[in-house]
Amino acid sequence: MNAKPDQNTLMAYLYDELDATQKAEVEAYLTQHPELSEELYQLEETRNILSNLEGLEPEIPTFILPEKPPISLINIPKASKSTFLRNMLASAAMICLLMLLGSLTRLHIALENGNFSLSFGNQNSQNLSEDKKTSRLIPGDYSEDSLQNLIKKEIEKDKSLLITQLEDLNKKINALPKPTISPQKSPQELLNRQDLDKLMLEFQEENLETMLKLLTLAHEDQQKYTNEILGVFAEYLERRREQDLQKIGQNLNNLQINQLKNQQETDRIIVKLIESVNINHHN
């Protein structure tokens, strides 16, 4: 084999799916071309590695099967006609439903003078609205005279309305109660020199009185406060004295106990000394 085997031939060779002649040709090529042989060897090794993947033994789930064979198992003829009929019936039903809805809502669709109108409700009300429409400008009535007349009419209407409103307002204002203002004295009359002096004196007296009152009140409060402070301080001192006395008493007791202990210790030592002296003396 002179031509290099393509991928497909190589794959077929790798999986032993070539006929004898093709296989011999590939083998002949491989002997002459070790690089291709190496490639095939590597693919074979990959296959060997893959063969290490073992299958698992899964838990088989329970399938709850219906008693009767499912619908798909029953041979139902393909009903193309029935689907067509079904579609037709569905569309007819839809049209009927739309018509019913239209009659219930009194739907009115009209195409007049190039205008498309869609409305719901009574026809009478529609007529009324049409009447209203006619009172308004209709396309084609745009002559200057008619427009001017209409504008004048509207202005006159507005004027009369404004006048009546103003009159009403005036009437309301007049009906309101007027405030009674007492006659004022002249400033010269009010600001008399003597009166001013009197007023000043009165003010001064009043100020003095209030000052005195404040001072007396402050003095009383101060006295109370100082008395309270003194009382608290005396209590504190008393407590402190008692505490100190207790501490002194405890310390004295401790001293006495220690003294006694020391005395006992010294007595024991003296006894021991005397005994040792006596023993030495006898010896």
Place this chain on the structure above:
Amino acid sequence: MNTDEFMMQDRQILERAQRGDHKAFDQLIKLWYPKIYNFSYKYFADHDDACEVSQKTFIAVYTKLSQLKDLDKFRPWIYQIVSNYCHETQRKKRRTWINKHFPLTKRDPEQAVISLDVEGRERNLQSDYTLFQNELSGLLRKALSMVCEEQRIIVIMKEYEGFKFSEIAEILQISENTAKSRLYYGLKKLKEIFKHWNITQENLNYER
């Protein structure tokens, strides 16, 4: 029981199942569920997805078995169903944005065994060989999942199910040459992955 007898028994089961015999269908499930599960588990490397696809496959088999005229073609037929479901599930997974960006940690039956083994090596009855085999299987499944979907399915069909190229072409409705070409590139990709992970047959033999 030789192969012919086995084939005959399979055919009888199929015929009875086709007639609506529930017991025969149960037998069919027992026979084929492990194969279908393993096929989909290799495809997804995920236990839950494999279970879901396997169950869908058997429901489809139950509802459509009557439509299968030639019972000799049951094997490619069922693999066609499972392949379609695998492809559909993979497509749905790709569409699900949340799965892509926040992948949920799913239960792996072998991984559970491994974690048990790590916790109490002494208590576990598994041998070192089983542990090694489980770890290797996990790696191989991961390697397979790294190969693109079109190539992966052909690698699985060829390497583990032993289909011929003509059968693969019929199942996947592609040409034989396309199947061969996809397998070639799939194997090359796997070779690169194994090289990158330093997995060679020599190393595997040494580990054993």
